[in-house]
Amino acid sequence: MDRLLNVMTVASLLLIILVLASVRREHIRVEYSVSWLLAGLALLVLSLSRKLDEMLATALGVPDLTIGLLTICGVVFLGVLFALSLRISELKDSGTKLAQRVAILEFRLESLIERTEFEQTGRKSDEQIKTTRMG
């Protein structure tokens, strides 16, 4: 059991260091690092406090401390993954709307340019139309 707790301490410390390093290098934004930092801290506290583990295991009705710990780890990471899924869904919706808006604006801009050119030159030659379309 002690070995498991030690491994958990090292793993949670590594997680915290990795998240902080990623934030420092701007690989992850601060607001998205919070859930991982909280998860890392929660695991660190659990790995350092055997009494707390036993209390939680009893509260969960789990006789074996190891299973209790794994359950808590699972719940913590499920929470983090759910938060990330929410973010990804939000981003996908925003990305779709943005892509559609860009495409529509580009389409309308091209139409406007064509119309302006047409009005300026009177009548476009077939060659010009072809060049604009291919461009």
Place this chain on the structure above:
Amino acid sequence: MVLIPAYNEEGAVASVVEEVRAIVSDATILVVDDCSEDDTIREARRSGASVLQLPHHLGLGGCVQAGYRLAFELGFDYVIRVDGDGQHDARDIPAILAALQRENCEMVIGSRFLNGGGKRSGWSRAVGIALFRLILRPILGRSVSDPTSGFVGVNREALNLFSRTFPLEYPEIEALVVLQRRRFRFVEVPCHIRPRLAGTSSIDTLKALYFPIHVLLGVFVNVLLFPGSRVWRIWRK
């Protein structure tokens, strides 16, 4: 407007556009390119269609919705969607448009099963369609013969709705439930389905297995949000 969503359809899109123009010469033809990796855009432009070019791949629903949004913004009253792979026969477009104008409904579905059609469906698709017919019947309060048909026409009210709310993946079935949520009406007219002119379907075996799960979930969520349902009332609070 005739809306043609296309993704890697360089072999078929020009023929589709030309065929549509031959049938409805005065219609605006818009190809919505879902960031194809081949020459779809060039082929569509060569055939004289206007092209709405998406900056990245959105999938069928996102692609169709982009077209609906543009059509709504440009003030079109009717939009008929025709697939870019040539499976839909452009000769059926006038019947869909006529039904839209005549029936005063928000959507018209071109059904391959009316008038004894539908022999071209594979067994897995036929099973899927039968399943969705069963599921949709109590939700829609009526039967629908071809719920997976992408050959549809919509009027301005439906355009307004779909430009704001439209399922992003496998949209046909969910779109029916979205319509029902607003108490919009649809009718079906017979249409012809042919083998695709070129290319292969984007739905592989894995996607074919995932398709019913995704659609069922989408339908379920939409049903929960029906006006008057308990979930809907809680949501509104």
